[in-house]
Amino acid sequence: DTGVSQDPRHKITKRGQNVTFRCDPISEHNRLYWYRQTLGQGPEFLTYFQNEAQLEKSRLLSDRFSAERPKGSFSTLEIQRTEQGDSAMYLCASSGGTFNTEAFFGQGTRLTVV
Amino acid sequence: SQELEQSPQSLIVQEGKNLTINCTSSKTLYGLYWYKQKYGEGLIFLMMLQKGGEEKSHEKITAKLDEKKQQSSLHITASQPSHAGIYLCGADSNDYKLSFGAGTTVTVRA
Numbered sequence: 001d002t003g004v005s006q007d008p009r010h011k012i013t014k015r016g017q018n019v020t021f022r023c024d025p026i027s028e029h030n031r032l033y034w035y036r037q038t039l040g041q042g043p044e045f046l047t048y049f050q051n052e053a054q055l056e057k058s059r060l061l062s063d064r065f066s067a068e069r070p071k072g073s074f075s076t077l078e079i080q081r082t083e084q085g086d087s088a089m090y091l092c093a094s095s096g097g098t099f100n101t102e103a104f105f106g107q108g109t110r111l112t113v114v
Numbered sequence: 115s116q117e118l119e120q121s122p123q124s125l126i127v128q129e130g131k132n133l134t135i136n137c138t139s140s141k142t143l144y145g146l147y148w149y150k151q152k153y154g155e156g157l158i159f160l161m162m163l164q165k166g167g168e169e170k171s172h173e174k175i176t177a178k179l180d181e182k183k184q185q186s187s188l189h190i191t192a193s194q195p196s197h198a199g200i201y202l203c204g205a206d207s208n209d210y211k212l213s214f215g216a217g218t219t220v221t222v223r224a
Contacts, residue, residue: 004156042204043157103147
């Protein structure tokens with residue numbers, strides 16, 4: 001296993017279109033996180049899963065955003081009716097089952113809404 | 115939620131010189147994580163600190179967590195061009211998810 005992988009690395013879309021990103025975590029990790037990062041800022045928490053259960057969603061995650069993790073393996077993050085303000089780097093991370101273990105991040109998906 | 119303030123926001127250092135980055139939390143830290151990020155890429159885990167007074171080193175990078183567990187520092191000795199990047203501190207506020215500071219951009223001049 002080579003780590004957390006995200007696909008695509010870059011996405012340019014027109015305003016109003018839907019986009020979907022995929023994250024494949026490290027195989028033995030049961031926690032999976034989604035973060036959003038804009039230029040000059042640290043990553044902001046969006047949501048996280050323990051296995052297939054989505055345990056918490058940030059207020060940043062509007063109704064246009066939905067995340068899934070079927071079967072507790074890979075995860076998808078969908079943004080419907082994209083807006084220019086959605087342009088950001090979307091980062092996925094995974095961590096092991098015990099409390100206070102480090103999270104490993106993927107390379108991110110850079111979304112540009114034009 | 116946990117709020118983290120990093121200082122300085124950016125710094126430029128001559129190759130071979132030392133540098134220190136600070137991270138201050140508004141709440142007690144249950145776990146403090148340091149990451150490095152190259153522009154446009156993901157975060158690379160550097161170190162995790164949990165106990166007050168704890169200090170860890172890896173190659174030329176040393177991180178410390180103060181006794182009261184509300185401040186951490188990252189020190190790089192004899193900086194090299196490979197140390198350039200954005201350094202981020204992340205805090206675990208006892209609920210599994212990490213909150214991050216805004217980052218410190220390090221530039222190393224040859």
